[in-house]
Amino acid sequence: MSAVSEPMSPRQRATWAVILGVCIILIVIRCFIGEGMGKVYVEPTNLQFGELSADTWKSMDQSEFATFVASNPDAATEQWTQYDSVPPSAYFEQQQQGGGGSIFLSWPRTIGLWLAAFFTLAIYSFLYRDNPFYKFAESVVVGVSAAYAMVVGFWDTIVPNLIQRLLPQFAHDHLTPGMTLPTDAAQFNNLIFLLPLALGIMLLCRLVPKGAWMSLWPLAFIVGTMAGLRIVGYTEGDLLSQVRDTISPVYVPGADTSTPFMAVWTTIWSSVAACLLVIGVLCCLVYFFFSVEHKGAVGGVARVGIWYLMITFGAAFGFTVMGRIALLAARFEFLFDDWLWLIDPNQKRALVETVSMLMCL
Amino acid sequence: MMNFLNTLDRRWIFLAMALCVGVPILVIGLTGYTFPETPTPLAEAFFNEVDTAGEAKGRRANILVALDFDPASAGELNPMAVSLVHQCAQKGHRMYFISLWPVGPQMIMESVDKVIKRHYPEMVYGEDYVNLGFKAGNEQVIKVMGIDLTTEFRTDVEGTTLSKIPMMQGITNLEDFDLIAEISAGYPGSKEWVLYAATQYNIPFVSGMTGVQAPQLYPYFPNQLQGLLGAIKGAAEYEFLVNNWVREDAMAKVLEAGGFPESKAMETAAALASKPQQVSTWTVTAEASTLGPEAKTKLIELATAPIPGEYLEGQRRMGPQLFAHLLMVFLIILGNVIFFAQRRRGGGA
Numbered sequence: 001m002s003a004v005s006e007p008m009s010p011r012q013r014a015t016w017a018v019i020l021g022v023c024i025i026l027i028v029i030r031c032f033i034g035e036g037m038g039k040v041y042v043e044p045t046n047l048q049f050g051e052l053s054a055d056t057w058k059s060m061d062q063s064e065f066a067t068f069v070a071s072n073p074d075a076a077t078e079q080w081t082q083y084d085s086v087p088p089s090a091y092f093e094q095q096q097q098g099g100g101g102s103i104f105l106s107w108p109r110t111i112g113l114w115l116a117a118f119f120t121l122a123i124y125s126f127l128y129r130d131n132p133f134y135k136f137a138e139s140v141v142v143g144v145s146a147a148y149a150m151v152v153g154f155w156d157t158i159v160p161n162l163i164q165r166l167l168p169q170f171a172h173d174h175l176t177p178g179m180t181l182p183t184d185a186a187q188f189n190n191l192i193f194l195l196p197l198a199l200g201i202m203l204l205c206r207l208v209p210k211g212a213w214m215s216l217w218p219l220a221f222i223v224g225t226m227a228g229l230r231i232v233g234y235t236e237g238d239l240l241s242q243v244r245d246t247i248s249p250v251y252v253p254g255a256d257t258s259t260p261f262m263a264v265w266t267t268i269w270s271s272v273a274a275c276l277l278v279i280g281v282l283c284c285l286v287y288f289f290f291s292v293e294h295k296g297a298v299g300g301v302a303r304v305g306i307w308y309l310m311i312t313f314g315a316a317f318g319f320t321v322m323g324r325i326a327l328l329a330a331r332f333e334f335l336f337d338d339w340l341w342l343i344d345p346n347q348k349r350a351l352v353e354t355v356s357m358l359m360c361l
Numbered sequence: 362m363m364n365f366l367n368t369l370d371r372r373w374i375f376l377a378m379a380l381c382v383g384v385p386i387l388v389i390g391l392t393g394y395t396f397p398e399t400p401t402p403l404a405e406a407f408f409n410e411v412d413t414a415g416e417a418k419g420r421r422a423n424i425l426v427a428l429d430f431d432p433a434s435a436g437e438l439n440p441m442a443v444s445l446v447h448q449c450a451q452k453g454h455r456m457y458f459i460s461l462w463p464v465g466p467q468m469i470m471e472s473v474d475k476v477i478k479r480h481y482p483e484m485v486y487g488e489d490y491v492n493l494g495f496k497a498g499n500e501q502v503i504k505v506m507g508i509d510l511t512t513e514f515r516t517d518v519e520g521t522t523l524s525k526i527p528m529m530q531g532i533t534n535l536e537d538f539d540l541i542a543e544i545s546a547g548y549p550g551s552k553e554w555v556l557y558a559a560t561q562y563n564i565p566f567v568s569g570m571t572g573v574q575a576p577q578l579y580p581y582f583p584n585q586l587q588g589l590l591g592a593i594k595g596a597a598e599y600e601f602l603v604n605n606w607v608r609e610d611a612m613a614k615v616l617e618a619g620g621f622p623e624s625k626a627m628e629t630a631a632a633l634a635s636k637p638q639q640v641s642t643w644t645v646t647a648e649a650s651t652l653g654p655e656a657k658t659k660l661i662e663l664a665t666a667p668i669p670g671e672y673l674e675g676q677r678r679m680g681p682q683l684f685a686h687l688l689m690v691f692l693i694i695l696g697n698v699i700f701f702a703q704r705r706r707g708g709g710a
Contacts, residue, residue, distance in 0.1 A: 012370060019376075127375045152463040157497045160515045176520035229504060229557075237556035237585065245584050312576060319572030319592055321689060322682060323437050325382060326572075326593035329681040330436025332379075332386050343390025345677060346670030 016128070030340055035349075037341040038117065040109035041091040042083040043102055051076040085109065087348035088341075117339040120331050165193045246281050250274045280308045366699055374692065381688045385680035393667070395676040396683070397601075404598035407567045407588025408606070411448050414540040414565070422454040422539040423532065427554065428472065430546035431464040434571055435471075440596040440675030441569035442468065442544045444603045446476040447672060449542075451607055455528050456490040457538070459514070461502060461549045466494045466518055475671045487526045494518030499549040503557040507535045535562050545570045551578050555585050569595060593682065596675035604668050609634035611663050619656035633664065640664035 008016070030037055048065035049057045050072070057078075060068060069077060086103055094101035122137035164171040164179060168188055172181055182188060199218040206215040252274050254266025286298060287305030294302045336342045341349060389395060400408075415422025426445065430438045449456050458469045469492050477484050484490060493514045496502045505513045510533060516522055523529045531537060535558055543566070545551040551568040555578070559566035565587050570578060572592030582589050590599050613630035617623060629648075633640050641664070643649055644657040652660075 008370065016372070128372060149463045152466075152495055153497050156495045156518075161513070164515060176516060178520035178522065178525075179516055180522035180525060225501070229500065233500065233553075233556040233561075237560040241560055241585055242580060245580070316573070316576045319575050321572075321686070322592045322594060323434075323572030325682055325685040326678050327434070327436040328378075328382050328685075329386060329678045330439075332383050332681075333390075333677070336383075336386060336390060343387060344670075345390050345393070345673070347667075 027340070030342070035088065035092065035341075038110065038113055038339045039088065040106050040113055041086050041088055041103050042106040042109065043086045043090070045082045045084060046079065047082055048079040049077065087346075089347075089349050092349070113338060117335060120335060124331075162193055162197060165190045166197070246278065248274060248277075250278060279304070284308055363699065363702055366695070367703070377688060378685060381684040382681040385684050386677075389677050389680045395673060396679050398598050398676060398679070400598040400602050401595075403582065403589045403591070404595055404602060406583065407569070407590055407595075407599055408448070408602045410540060410565055410567045410588045411445065411454075411542060412452065412606075414454060418539065422452075423537060424449055424454045424456050425535070425538040425541045426456050426458050426469075427460065427541065427543040427545075428458065428465050428468045429461045429550045430468055430544055430571075431462055432467075434546035435468065436678070437571050437593050437596070438544050438546060438569065439468070439471070440593070440600055440678070441590050442472045443475055443671055443674065444596070444600045445542055445544065445569070446472045447480075447607070448603045450477055450481045450484060450489075451603075451610070457493060457528075457532070458490065459493045460495045461499060461553075462546070463495055463497075466492065469494075469518075479671075480669070487521075488528055491526055491528055492518040500553040500557050503535075503549075503553055507558060507562055510534050510537075535564055538564060540564070541566045543568045545574060547571070547574065550574065551586070555581050559585050569599070593675055593678050597679045600672060600675040604672055605634050608637070608663060612660060615656050615659050615663065616652070619652040621651070633660070637664035 046062065048060045048062070050060055050065065050068045051057050052075075065077070065079070068075070083106065085106075091103045091105075094103050119137045119140065122133040125131055126134040159171065159175050160179075163175065166189060168179070168181055172179055199221060202214045203218040204215075205211040250271060252267065252270035254263050254268075254270050256262045256266045283301050283305035285305075287294075287302040287309070292298050333343075333345070337345060337348075411424070414424060426449070428442055430442075446456065458473070460466055460469060462468075473490065473492070477490060486492075494517065496513055498505075498513070502513050511523055514523060517526060535541070541554060541558055541564055543551060543554050545554075545568055551570050551574060554566060554568065558564055566585070567588035568578065568586060569590035570592075575589070575591030575595075578586060578589060578591075590596060609627075609630045612633055613626045616626035616629055621629065633643060641661050644652070644660060649657065
């Protein structure tokens with residue numbers, strides 16, 4: 001079958017243009033049927049907190065908060081509004097009852113939903129051929145992922161594991177007010193954590209041409225630690241445990257003893273499975289034993305090992321195909337459900353929407 | 362014909378695959394019909410481990426729920442995560458969420474929103490579940506958690522010190538958990554949990570994983586990995602087990618309240634939950650004569666009540682799987698036919 005990069009005939013190009021055109025027309029029609037599509041509704045909730053004592057906060061409802069503020073005018077308080085997504089059916093219900101409720105259309109989240117749909121289609125457009133939409137989407141994914149990992153790494157690792165230990169008072173006042181200050185004086189300004197800080201800075205010296213050699217020390221520390229950790233983990237978890245699990249009886253009594261026939265039948269199959277396991281391990285080990293030429297009996301056993309490996313690769317390929325199809329199905333479900341409102345498996349919209357979708361189809 | 366097939370543009374195959382996946386999604390989305398699942402021993406083992414966790418100690422189980430995946434694998438793994446949280450919440454286990462993947466906390470929040478906030482609003486943060494967030498360091502995090510959990514996790518995801526969270530009392534390291542349940546998309550994931558937690562500390566461990574990983578993890582079952590869910594098929598089987606058990610549990614309570622002895626109630630509920638369409642017929646039999654009209658109505662309601670859509674995500678995706686796999690099999694056969702036909706004619710491969 002021909003490669004994607006091969007030029008298409010004018011007839012093929014026309015066919016693809018028609019398919020794309022029909023899809024665009026259907027989407028435009030869908031926009032004007034029923035309640036439209038691709039909208040996200042939110043409901044605001046006011047949250048109030050009062051500080052009962054040092055570092056002890058309590059969530060309060062509106063009236064409780066008003067009483068608390070009146071009786072404790074100097075107490076610290078916090079309040080903000082939280083916007084939670086609600087199913088479109090809740091908004092439709094509110095409108096049917098004359099409107100005026102608190103649920104409203106969230107433009108930022110709606111734009112986010114349309115961007116998600118755009119990027120999904122932009123990535124899939126690569127199946128047709130490489131194009132600027134795909135390049136743009138790919139670059140955005142890389143940039144956003146890198147920035148996200150950096151921010152999360154700072155807040156989840158550097159702040160709690162370094163700053164909170166080196167400068168607990170600073171962390172409490174400016175970064176994580178929810179943390180409790182250590183009561184033990186030894187835990188304050190724990191200078192031992194200057195060591196990982198220094199190693200971290202030395203690692204960044206890789207970026208300076210003249211100081212690149214300094215990054216070798218922390219790198220050596222990382223390699224040494226990981227090697228030690230993995231040797232223990234793999235020896236115990238892989239080598240010893242797997243050898244122990246392979247040395248097992250080849251006669252295995254069946255689990256199903258509901259009838260004499262089932263007892264015999266399951267015993268036979270369990271025993272066959274145990275035999276196949278032992279044979280497979282031995283044959284694969286022989287295949288990877290290259291000190292003896294694979295001829296005669298050794299060659300025959302090695303060939304059985306190859307069969308075992310091929311079956312394993314086939315199973316892995318089958319699993320991979322299943323996984324990829326599941327991912328494709330999930331993206332299609334997102335496009336059909338959240339964006340186009342064609343289906344409603346999670347009962348998020350009213351029946352009227354399903355009817356309008358049927359009209360569209 | 363052979364020439365046409367030999368020069369067929371692969372974009373037509375992509376289109377065929379899109380139709381094989383897209384059309385079943387539309388049909389299943391409209392009709393609500395899903396294919397029946399027959400759970401395999403691996404999925405049953407996963408379910409049973411979660412079900413019986415903490416029973417030996419006679420208290421609520423502490424389950425460490427590690428969601429080590431990101432949106433790229435969510436289509437395959439989210440159904441497992443949702444069903445796991447569903448089973449734990451229904452069972453009343455305490456859940457300690459963590460992630461070794463940077464985007465993991467978002468996956469945790471999604472599962473918490475879908476299950477706990479929507480269907481179990483009575484569960485309290487800090488008493489019934491806690492989100493410890495993401496920690497960088499891969500297997501080193503697991504290793505440190507085995508010695509002292511607070512060394513690595515000083516605060517929860519909101520920045521609250523662990524000592525101020527009620528359910529963290531008595532939790533010092535991995536050995537304080539009754540079960541580690543993990544959903545994995547790669548490295549760090551199931552393999553690292555097996556090597557550095559399950560094997561070294563002998564803690565019961567169950568894992569759901571992507572299809573790509575599953576063949577590598579099978580050898581650890583059942584001694585180092587007590588339950589395994591492989592790909593979307595495993596997710597659908599586990600989902601079916603959990604949904605069936607939740608319905609069975611509710612029916613057993615109705616039967617017990619209606620005067621059935623406990624063992625008889627459980628046995629009858631299991632039979633009814635497996636065939637919900639026969640419940641209305643059963644209520645007019647002699648066996649159900651001791652039940653009052655309210656109990657009978659409640660049983661019929663339970664049998665006919667639709668399962669929330671978020672608990673059927675995995676089963677919904679098995680329809681597209683069927684047609685896509687049929688297409689794959691057809692294409693593999695077709696490709697081989699073309700290959701052998703060409704070779705017979707003396708053409709190149």
